[in-house]
Every structure is written in C-alpha cells, then in structure tokens.
Amino acid sequence: MLVGVPGGGESTSTTSTDAAPDVPPTADVRVVLDAIAATLPLPDRGRALLAGPVRGALAAGWQPGVLGAHLVDRVTTITTTTEALMRYRLRVLPETPAVCPCAACRRHVAAAEAAVRQDADRRARDRAAEHHQAAVVDAEAVAARHDALDADLGPVLHGRIVQAALAARPILRSRQLSAARIRTLAASVYTDHGHDSAAIRAYAEGLPPAPSETTTATQTAPDATDSTSPTRPIRMAPSGRLWPR
Incomplete structure (x- = not known):
C-alpha cells in the first residue's frame, strides 16, 4: 500500500x-x-x-x-x-x-527562543535590583561610619581635614563649598586611612590649624591695646568734682 x-x-x-x-x-x-x-x-x-x-x-x-x-x-x-x-x-x-x-516546529522554536530571552531579561533585572539594593545598603553603612568619625573627631579636627583636602584640590577652591562637597572631601580622607579613627585623628592633629580656628581665636582672645579701660566721657558733679559718665 x-x-x-x-x-x-x-x-x-x-x-x-x-x-x-x-x-x-x-x-x-x-x-x-x-x-x-x-x-x-x-x-x-x-x-x-x-x-x-x-x-x-x-x-x-x-x-x-x-x-x-x-x-x-x-x-x-x-x-x-x-x-x-x-x-x-x-x-x-x-x-x-x-x-x-515545518510550521509547527518553527512556531515552537520561536516560542522557545522568546521564552529564553524573557527569562534572561528577567534574571538581568533581578540581578540589577539586587546590585542596587546592595549599593544602597553599602552607602547607608558608609554614611553611618562617616557620621561616627565626624562626631569622634569634633569640629576642629574635622575642619583641618576638610581644609587639607581642599588645599590638595585647587580646582575646588573657586567653587561653592556645599555640605555635600564637605562630606565628600572628608570621606576621601577617611577612605585613604582605612576608616581607622586613631589614624585619622593622628593625621588631623598633625595638620596646620584651619582658618576657622585662627578666626575664632582672634575673636575670643583680648588684644593688648584693649587691656586698659576704654576712655569714657567726663561730666561735672553738682559739688564741682568731675566723674566719668
């Protein structure tokens, strides 16, 4: 047959x-x-x-x-x-x-390839989301560590560190020194010293005083010419004696 x-x-x-x-x-x-x-x-x-x-x-x-x-x-x-x-x-x-x-097999192959692409795209999105979340967690941990270092150093030593970092980057001197830029400058120093609080403190103590320290000292310390009492106007008493106003 x-x-x-x-x-x-x-x-x-x-x-x-x-x-x-x-x-x-x-x-x-x-x-x-x-x-x-x-x-x-x-x-x-x-x-x-x-x-x-x-x-x-x-x-x-x-x-x-x-x-x-x-x-x-x-x-x-x-x-x-x-x-x-x-x-x-x-x-x-x-x-x-x-x-x-045959048409049936071509449809199957096309559907299988589309499923593979979709799965690859999904896994790529999942990996990107995981990396983003890990980066957020790392950034939060680093920010918390820097805040602790700022508090440990105090404003004087922190100011010296920022001033030294700024002096090493002349291009930044002409720019506005925002809070974010200050954090970035300090963070670079913290990273260079491995976030070691003792090492960072020793480094800061060896730096020259920042301009803010000099300005504060000038404003608070009495000048030699101011050691005597200032001249005050004089007026006549009813008894004919003179006394200061």
Missing part, C-alpha cells in the same frame, strides 16, 4: 503486521496520540501500534506537544491509514524541532 505524504516527501510502503504492544502508553505518549486523533481518525489498534514509535521519539528528546503538532502538520488528505502515515513520519523525524522546516 502506498502512503500519501501531504506537504511533500516520498511515498513508501508501510504495511505492518506488528502486534499491539502490551505496555500501556504513558501520559506523554497519550498527549501525542490525542493530538493525532484530534486531526485524523485513529482507532484503538492504531493508537496501540503507534505507542512504541512515539515513545522512541520522546526518548530522543522531542516534547509531547511539539511532536504531536509536527506529526499532523500540513495533513489535508491521506491515501492510507493514519497509523501508516504516522509511522512513516516518525521514521523520517528530524533530529530536533530546531532543524525542522
């Missing part, structure tokens, strides 16, 4: 006298057989005879849904039994759907 192969291919004799196997079909085999039966007439004897070849195709790596769609792709009319046509198609089955030109 000749088998018609819709959509191209060669016809071949597939008359079979194979007995129906006793092994019951698995769930995956039933998925394939049900896909065939939904398109072509497939009696119980045909299902039993196709179970073995279908099981072999699944063992070779084909997925049940894809295999069922491939076997019935481009089937319009047949000139032999469904069992004979399916056995022929199973014998000439491509190695994988990726190398099969």
Whole structure:
C-alpha cells in the first residue's frame, strides 16, 4: 500500500503486521496520540501500534506537544491509514524541532527562543535590583561610619581635614563649598586611612590649624591695646568734682 505524504516527501510502503504492544502508553505518549486523533481518525489498534514509535521519539528528546503538532502538520488528505502515515513520519523525524522546516516546529522554536530571552531579561533585572539594593545598603553603612568619625573627631579636627583636602584640590577652591562637597572631601580622607579613627585623628592633629580656628581665636582672645579701660566721657558733679559718665 502506498502512503500519501501531504506537504511533500516520498511515498513508501508501510504495511505492518506488528502486534499491539502490551505496555500501556504513558501520559506523554497519550498527549501525542490525542493530538493525532484530534486531526485524523485513529482507532484503538492504531493508537496501540503507534505507542512504541512515539515513545522512541520522546526518548530522543522531542516534547509531547511539539511532536504531536509536527506529526499532523500540513495533513489535508491521506491515501492510507493514519497509523501508516504516522509511522512513516516518525521514521523520517528530524533530529530536533530546531532543524525542522515545518510550521509547527518553527512556531515552537520561536516560542522557545522568546521564552529564553524573557527569562534572561528577567534574571538581568533581578540581578540589577539586587546590585542596587546592595549599593544602597553599602552607602547607608558608609554614611553611618562617616557620621561616627565626624562626631569622634569634633569640629576642629574635622575642619583641618576638610581644609587639607581642599588645599590638595585647587580646582575646588573657586567653587561653592556645599555640605555635600564637605562630606565628600572628608570621606576621601577617611577612605585613604582605612576608616581607622586613631589614624585619622593622628593625621588631623598633625595638620596646620584651619582658618576657622585662627578666626575664632582672634575673636575670643583680648588684644593688648584693649587691656586698659576704654576712655569714657567726663561730666561735672553738682559739688564741682568731675566723674566719668
């Protein structure tokens, strides 16, 4: 008997006298057989005879849904039994759907590739979110450490550190010294000293006084010319004696 192969291919004799196997079909085999039966007439004897070849195709790596769609792709009319046509198609089955030109396999490959891309995008977003969260946690920890160092050093030594860092960066002298820039300058010194409080304090104590220290000392210390009482206006008392106003 000749088998018609819709959509191209060669016809071949597939008359079979194979007995129906006793092994019951698995769930995956039933998925394939049900896909065939939904398109072509497939009696119980045909299902039993196709179970073995279908099981072999699944063992070779084909997925049940894809295999069922491939076997019935481009089937319009047949000139032999469904069992004979399916056995022929199973014998000439491509190695994988990726190398099969049929529409069903192309749809499967396209969907699989899209799923892979979506999964890769999702994992990339997850990694980016994890990195961002880790960066936020690290930044908060560093900020807390710097705040503790600021408090430990006090304003005088902190001012010396900032002044020294500013002197090492002449380009910053012409810019507005904002609070954020001050923190950045101090942070660079803290990092250079490994956030070691003792090392940072020793470094700051060895620096020259900052201008703010000099200004404060000038404003608070009495000048030599001010050691005498200032001159006050004099007025005449009723008794004719003079006293200061």
